């Protein structure tokens with residue numbers, strides 16, 4: 001789960017990290033009122049995306065009137081950044097925050113380290129909006145400091161980062177403390193990312209988190225009911241949100257063949273084989289081991305709500321779940337919903353004959369596939385036929 005910058009800053013602040021003051025505004029009038037507290041302030045579009053600065057989503061205002069003017073343009077606009085895709089994201093609120101005089105910008109984050117089965121601090125003395133460019137052209141400028149999850153974060157990790165940033169004395173202490181806050185937040189709230197870019201050295205000579213991004217591990221959200229209120233459904237793909245309500249593992253993609261599969265591995269293989277036959281999957285979808293009629297129906301609904309979907313490929317391997325049970329669910333869901341796009345079904349595994357029999361005897365128009373390759377080929381052809 002992603003949250004907004006202002007929420008990430010509140011969390012970081014609660015963990016003792018230095019964050020700028022700021023208020024949220026949803027109208028130009030509110031923006032003007034909030035801006036009256038500052039000589040100069042920064043108006044920042046609150047959307048779940050980075051790259052706002054380059055896209056016109058971060059603006060300096062020298063008076064409350066200017067802040068109001070900026071908000072008039074910014075609130076309601078569709079912000080297109082290199083992270084949002086061409087459709088962009090609609091800005092419905094802005095953060096009004098103190099303008100800080102910046103001496104230097106650093107990049108600092110904590111994230112998971114799959115290779116070393118631990119956590120890693122990622123740091124660069126060249127932070128700011130060009131960090132992705134730096135990652136490409138000068139990756140050696142981005143340094144990793146691994147942290148063992150058994151011993152956790154220690155001051156010596158912070159010392160290493162201070163050396164990368166060239167910070168000494170009091171600033172080194174500030175950095176060690178900041179990293180301690182970030183690490184506690186990362187572990188206690190089951191984050192997948194805590195990122196500060198830029199972390200700045202202010203003209204007054206202190207460290208300050210000028211931007212913040214915090215992502216949570218969805219699989220651990222059940223342990224944090226307190227985080228539920230931070231969720232902004234308007235920022236999420238509606239299909240993915242609906243899928244999450246049914247515990248379906250769904251990821252929306254750009255192709256035109258809807259996939260309904262049981263098992264994540266088989267779902268990945270299904271996307272691969274569709275591509276092998278020249279097609280493009282419209283989604284990743286793992287209905288899991290318990291494909292009840294309700295869940296299959298919800299899955300169908302989600303697939304069909306995507307106007308790009310021109311055919312659906314159902315690829316099921318009945319293991320614990322028996323093919324006849326799945327076939328019954330499929331037929332019931334399909335006939336109740338009156339599906340108009342071609343439906344290709346490949347069934348294999350326990351009770352496969354009974355399953356095929358149920359499909360054959362139903363009045364739902366289903367294209368049966370002999371095996372996975374046959375199914376993928378038929379789905380690709382069917383999608384072309386409709387298009």
Ligand code: GDP
Pocket residue numbers: 042044049050051052053054058098099100101102105128129197198210211212
């Ligand atoms: P992002 O582009 O979505 O990552 O948004 P950021 O919050 O990182 O803002 C982009 C850039 O705007 C930062 O890298 C800073 O250079 C600049 N910026 C943002 N807030 C301030 C501020 O208070 N003072 C100054 N001088 N620059 C700021």
Ligand code: MN
Pocket residue numbers: 050051128197198211212
């Ligand atoms: Mn940033």
